Amino acid sequence: MGGMDDREEVQIRSSRAGDAEAFGGLVRKYAGRATGVAFLLLGNRADAVDASQEAFLRAWRGLPRFRGESAFFPWYSAILRNVCREHLRRNHREAGSERLDDLPGPISRDDPALLAERNERTERLWAALLRLPGRHREIIVMSHFQELRYRDIADLLGIPIGTVMSRLHQARKALREELAGEKR
Amino acid sequence: MNCDEARRMIMGYLDDELSKEERESLEDHLRDCDGCRKEHEGFSNLKEGLAMIKFKEPTDAELERYWRGIYNRLERGLAWILFSVGAIIVLCYGAFELLEEMIKDPSIALVLKIGVGALVLGGVVLFVSILRERMAVRAKDKYSKEVER
Numbered sequence: 001m002g003g004m005d006d007r008e009e010v011q012i013r014s015s016r017a018g019d020a021e022a023f024g025g026l027v028r029k030y031a032g033r034a035t036g037v038a039f040l041l042l043g044n045r046a047d048a049v050d051a052s053q054e055a056f057l058r059a060w061r062g063l064p065r066f067r068g069e070s071a072f073f074p075w076y077s078a079i080l081r082n083v084c085r086e087h088l089r090r091n092h093r094e095a096g097s098e099r100l101d102d103l104p105g106p107i108s109r110d111d112p113a114l115l116a117e118r119n120e121r122t123e124r125l126w127a128a129l130l131r132l133p134g135r136h137r138e139i140i141v142m143s144h145f146q147e148l149r150y151r152d153i154a155d156l157l158g159i160p161i162g163t164v165m166s167r168l169h170q171a172r173k174a175l176r177e178e179l180a181g182e183k184r
Numbered sequence: 185m186n187c188d189e190a191r192r193m194i195m196g197y198l199d200d201e202l203s204k205e206e207r208e209s210l211e212d213h214l215r216d217c218d219g220c221r222k223e224h225e226g227f228s229n230l231k232e233g234l235a236m237i238k239f240k241e242p243t244d245a246e247l248e249r250y251w252r253g254i255y256n257r258l259e260r261g262l263a264w265i266l267f268s269v270g271a272i273i274v275l276c277y278g279a280f281e282l283l284e285e286m287i288k289d290p291s292i293a294l295v296l297k298i299g300v301g302a303l304v305l306g307g308v309v310l311f312v313s314i315l316r317e318r319m320a321v322r323a324k325d326k327y328s329k330e331v332e333r
Contacts, residue, residue: 020255020258024251024255027247027250027251027254028250028251031242031251032239032241032242033239036239036240037239049250053254053257054257056254057254057257057258060254060258114239116238116239116240116241117236117238121233121236122233122237125233125234126237129234140234143199144234144235145237149201150196150199150201165192165201166192168195168199169191169192169194169195172195172227172231175230176230179230
């Protein structure tokens with residue numbers, strides 16, 4: 001299976017055969033990253049935990065469709081993105097907003113417990129990332145933290161691969177500008 | 185290759201998404217163009233920085249709670265499916281028996297028989313209609329589909 005270590009491959013095979021504890025091993029391995037990614041998309045720790053758990057549940061149910069062409073985490077994180085989108089749409093609908101698909105704007109509340117290591121460089125980058133508009137943050141999250149290839153990003157966003165490159169360019173440029181603006 | 189094209193391609197270059205020919209063509213351009221070379225360095229530094237951001241591994245106790253949360257939902261999901269299937273069977277059986285009794289019972293007024301019959305038929309049509317709508321929405325909704333890979 002593509003990009004997977006032997007242990008993960010065994011865990012996936014056992015999970016597919018209905019071994020919940022083997023799946024628990026995968027969950028334990030990726031829970032921290034999954035919650036971090038969901039936080040970057042939703043901007044709230046409690047929602048992030050809930051969405052990442054729901055995505056694991058769907059991954060468990062969807063395991064028969066996992067063909068192993070990518071590693072587990074990129075596959076799982078595509079499901080996670082869908083769950084986060086649904087979550088946002090539900091919240092927007094409840095709030096009576098017409099723009100159902102919008103990601104939240106800049107994230108105002110940081111969660112210091114999320115990062116493994118905080119030094120000056122990661123602190124600044126993290127803070128700049130949280131300040132980005134949702135559309136820029138989303139594509140950076142997909143590429144850097146969800147480990148999705150351009151083909152997968154294109155499929156999920158329903159855009160051509162060339163547009164993925166342009167949007168990543170705009171988003172990374174915006175992130176650099178955020179960092180430069182902070183220095184000034 | 186012009187600079188606009190090169191700057192867009194730098195993304196693919198950094199993310200290892202370019203073909204051999206595209207890489208070579210971009211590398212040629214970077215050798216000759218100071219501006220794009222600086223752009224490449226800037227984005228390359230940014231990517232390195234982002235790679236340094238790692239999420240904290242939860243403690244064993246946190247992981248256990250997290251997994252329990254998923255396992256409980258999994259268990260509850262199965263329980264709900266069993267409960268729903270059981271409820272549908274019991275309700276259908278009960279409704280069928282009740283209808284049969286009512287139809288056979290001459291003491292019950294015809295208008296009541298028609299009313300109950302319409303009620304049951306309406307309920308079945310509503311159920312099928314909602315189910316069909318849900319399935320159609322699910323088939324069209326890009327966010328509700330699971331990813332195959």
